[in-house]
Amino acid sequence: MFKHVFLTGPPGVGKTTLVKKVCEALESSGVGVEGFYTEEVREAGRRVGFDVVTVTGERGHLSRIRDVAGSSHGRREYTVGQYVVDLPSFESLALPLFTNVRSADAGGRKVFVIDEIGKMELFSQSFIRSVRQTLDSSSYTILGTIPIPKGKPLGLVEEVRSRRDVKVFTLSKENRNSILQDILAALRNCLKQTS
Numbered sequence: 001m002f003k004h005v006f007l008t009g010p011p012g013v014g015k016t017t018l019v020k021k022v023c024e025a026l027e028s029s030g031v032g033v034e035g036f037y038t039e040e041v042r043e044a045g046r047r048v049g050f051d052v053v054t055v056t057g058e059r060g061h062l063s064r065i066r067d068v069a070g071s072s073h074g075r076r077e078y079t080v081g082q083y084v085v086d087l088p089s090f091e092s093l094a095l096p097l098f099t100n101v102r103s104a105d106a107g108g109r110k111v112f113v114i115d116e117i118g119k120m121e122l123f124s125q126s127f128i129r130s131v132r133q134t135l136d137s138s139s140y141t142i143l144g145t146i147p148i149p150k151g152k153p154l155g156l157v158e159e160v161r162s163r164r165d166v167k168v169f170t171l172s173k174e175n176r177n178s179i180l181q182d183i184l185a186a187l188r189n190c191l192k193q194t195s
């Protein structure tokens with residue numbers, strides 16, 4: 001039996017949009033949801049980066065394109081293509097969300113949103129450790145997103161894909177409007193299990 005649900009699919013296919021819809025449905029039926037989304041940020045029609053947004057609505061930078069990222073002040077720079085990752089900002093917002101996972105204090109089984117486990121987020125070793133702890137947690141079911149394999153394999157993403165307790169849904173433009181109920185059913189199945 002699987003314990004976690006991940007969505008994958010090409011960039012921009014609608015993973016974040018669907019994760020938010022799933023969360024709304026879960027919350028309105030009384031399921032506790034924690035975690036974060038990543039959202040693209042546009043200025044004057046141009047994508048300038050990504051923000052981390054917690055389920056409770058706090059927002060911070062994940063990355064910005066080089067010309068708006070500002071100086072790194074001599075710190076090591078983490079880049080993905082044209083984007084400079086703001087690791088301190090990502091970690092200060094995302095890592096505290098995992099506190100309850102570490103204290104095993106979910107107070108009943110809850111859903112933990114991790115949107116996404118991608119190249120930018122994987123610069124953080126503390127994030128990698130926190131995701132592994134959540135995968136092994138007996139109190140949390142993860143609703144996560146992972147990129148489709150492209151280029152060099154991403155260690156943690158491959159780990160997630162190969163786990164027997166993870167169910168992966170692949171989104172496409174064809175199925176993105178009809179798959180919500182299947183994802184909800186899979187998550188409800190996970191939440192029913194006691195471990």
Ligand SMILES: Nc1ncnc2c1ncn2[C@@H]1O[C@H](COP(=O)(O)OP(=O)(O)OP(=O)(O)O)[C@@H](O)[C@H]1O
Pocket residue numbers: 010011012013014015016017018040176177
């Ligand atoms: N079912 C849908 N029908 C039409 N447009 C959609 C649908 N789902 C998402 N979109 C639009 O597609 C764009 C990308 O959506 P979203 O950010 O959810 O994709 P994503 O797969 O999470 O992207 P990324 O790979 O950048 O994380 C947004 O502008 C969103 O409004």
